[in-house]
Amino acid sequence: MGLSKYFKREIHSILSTDAYNKILDRYRKIMRTYRTMSSPWRALPNFIIAGAQKSGTTSLYRYLLSHPQVIGIYQRRPDGQTTWGKEVHYFDDNFDKPEWWYRFHFPLRFELIRKDSITGEASPEYLYHPHGAKRIASTVPDAKIIICLRNPVDRAISNYWHQVRQKNETLSMRKAFEKEEERIGKDKIPSNEENFSYNENRKKFSYLDKGIYADQVARYYKFFDRSQVLIIKSSKLFRNTRT
Template structure:
């Protein structure tokens, strides 16, 4: 068997047809790297070669102008070489779905083996043998798996990474739809250190095989059991009345607190609002009295159904979440993200993941409300002492309370460039509520 490798082949618009006309039975092995990391690495490689005089942010912003008309020239003149197309295509080369679709116009899907670069970095022997299996040759373990062309470069500003993540999110979603498996690459990375990146990506790509908090099943089961054991309640979720949190002594009192403290002062009639973790729709019902449109999102389909039965479909839409992404919600389509009585159940790493994704969805006021538990409060510590021995060895039930503090949340928010407008540890004494403004993520 004879093989050849060139990353530019995937991107060049004329290569698929040329290869098909000469070698239609070729087996095609495609390595796709997180497009955020790929774009940054590509930029610093061009800097190292002496081809790129601009800063990273300037290079990204000038890419459309640099590439304008180049594809048309390539396609109209088969001998034309475009330096800009090959060297300054930092964003364009990360749009994997459209490149693969171009190739699949000529080659059938079964002739492709499509892999994540991060899997090759982290588990080289396994992935190389996947290639051998695809080529129908015997497996073989090499003594070493050396790295070539590795490039060291400075840490990239987190705001640039967020902008890149927001830009690539819908394109990654198209790739997921095209290939029928998850290509979201998990949470955006904030370190340029290759070892750290590959370690984190390894965790993300193997998440389905690891023990994890199953939020979805836990809340689906909660909804099913509620129907049979708490049928005297009018709506699911109304049993959470804030007593244990020191906030209220009845449902009416708790709803009044939420409305007067956290909704009426902030939500305006023109606002398009996203509520993450809508539950049974209690706070959604209150929000709908103040906003123009409401997007109800939850990991539990059972709870989404309950909320839809409660609110209907007028000025309301519903999005089923996967626990890792906010796919299904259009970028820059909302003014407010409201998250009350939800983060109290979510682990800190998952909270941080959501915080990285929310800014790309917001426009206008970019207002956010986040409510979470505070282990360092008196009631929070009492809750911890009650629950700690029921959630050991890294396992916990999805409806349990998370080990979160106001200090950790403040670190998360400031690291991700949220503007903190107000911190409230008094209205709900066990917990903490933040009013923030998300960083602006400009659309490209």
């Protein structure tokens, strides 16, 4: 549900900017309240694109959404506006929130049934997060897991330049790679989930560590049947988007 671009344009043409923004803000608050109250009747995802970061997850999600029977998620942006999005980050950054918060982002179950459709999300940190697979399995054990794997060197370089563009990285690429373990504290990850802290440095500067896929994929095979996990080579995805 949302205001069409035409309707927004027509309203804006007859109101002052302040009045228009007040109406739009009120509408967004009403919609957020509606989605919150209807959360018990909202679906959980049929599929989750779990990673890897900078491996084509955004492109893959867009390709899937181009299918008429795939419905995306509803997302609130940092500026307070809402839009159809991609990443929820429930199983890495927001697992302390209740399940209804997660359901808030998805379509109503009857809508999926009526349209014979499925829904899903793509949060690429889920693959790397040590407890991502376990958390997903505890909430949506029947979900299909999609993992895109890119050449680790290409992935690390792309990740580095992404952090430079985000103004998070000030070191040269060589220095950033050399200091990675020191910055992320790789040897200090406790196996106990309650004592685990996924610090910002680990999220931003794990250029090389995020490319060590064996342990990351193994966690998903531990909690999900192999028939539920699809591994896609990013190089193949980039060459043939219809595969």
